[in-house]
Amino acid sequence: MIEKMKKEWFSNVKGDVLAGIVVALALIPEAIAFSIIAGVDPMVGLYASFCIAVIIAFVGGRPGMISAATGAMALLMVPLVKEHGLNYLLAATILTGVIQVIFGVFKVAKLMKFIPRAVMIGFVNALAILIFMAQLPHFLGISNMTYVFVAITLVIVYVLPRFIKSIPAPLIAIIALTVVAIYANLDLRTVGDLGAI
Numbered sequence: 001m002i003e004k005m006k007k008e009w010f011s012n013v014k015g016d017v018l019a020g021i022v023v024a025l026a027l028i029p030e031a032i033a034f035s036i037i038a039g040v041d042p043m044v045g046l047y048a049s050f051c052i053a054v055i056i057a058f059v060g061g062r063p064g065m066i067s068a069a070t071g072a073m074a075l076l077m078v079p080l081v082k083e084h085g086l087n088y089l090l091a092a093t094i095l096t097g098v099i100q101v102i103f104g105v106f107k108v109a110k111l112m113k114f115i116p117r118a119v120m121i122g123f124v125n126a127l128a129i130l131i132f133m134a135q136l137p138h139f140l141g142i143s144n145m146t147y148v149f150v151a152i153t154l155v156i157v158y159v160l161p162r163f164i165k166s167i168p169a170p171l172i173a174i175i176a177l178t179v180v181a182i183y184a185n186l187d188l189r190t191v192g193d194l195g196a197i
Contacts, residue, residue, distance in 0.1 A: 022171045027053065037134050038077040040086060048093075143187040149177055 027049050035045030073096075081089050103109065139146045156173040164172070181188050 018168055018171065022168050022174070023053070025174045026170065033135070033138070034073075038073075038089070039081045040077075040089065044086070044089075138189070142189050145186045145188055149181070149188065153177060 028046065031045035031049040032042040035042045038045075073093075077089055077092070080092055139150055153173045156176070157169045160169040160172060180186075181190075
């Protein structure tokens with residue numbers, strides 16, 4: 001039992017700490033942005049993401065599992081919140097969790113092999129397009145410096161991993177560009193401009 005815990009909890013401390021930092025820094029603006037997309041107060045997204053992250057830290061996760069605010073849920077919740085309000089969002093979220101637990105108990109994941117790969121790729125691509133379209137208003141027409149920062153971020157995220165593998169490129173992009181934006185006092189919008197907290 002102790003050996004199993006050591007293997008699961010302490011086998012990759014450096015990687016886990018770096019992953020935790022990246023997730024923590026990315027989770028705050030992501031939760032606020034998805035809250036705004038879903039049409040709820042930003043604090044709702046922050047509280048929900050924090051609770052999910054703490055629970056997953058203790059009960060465990062798996063590679064590729066999304067356990068925080070997601071664009072898929074935010075996009076699906078827009079009509080629900082508009083038509084029925086925040087109370088139905090809470091009920092829908094709890095029902096989603098119950099359905100996922102039931103699927104896990106009955107091993108429904110085995111049936112995924114019967115879903116054609118084209119359908120899964122189409123779903124993921126459609127979701128990516130919807131998330132991309134929802135994010136466009138937040139950087140189009142804001143300022144020229146916004147375009148520069150977007151370009152620099154993409155270069156860091158896609159080029160830097162070829163040279164530096166010990167630190168995640170998104171973490172480097174977040175820290176470096178945040179420091180530059182704060183100390184250079186540039187004309188950039190922040191997550192705080194999207195909603196009051």
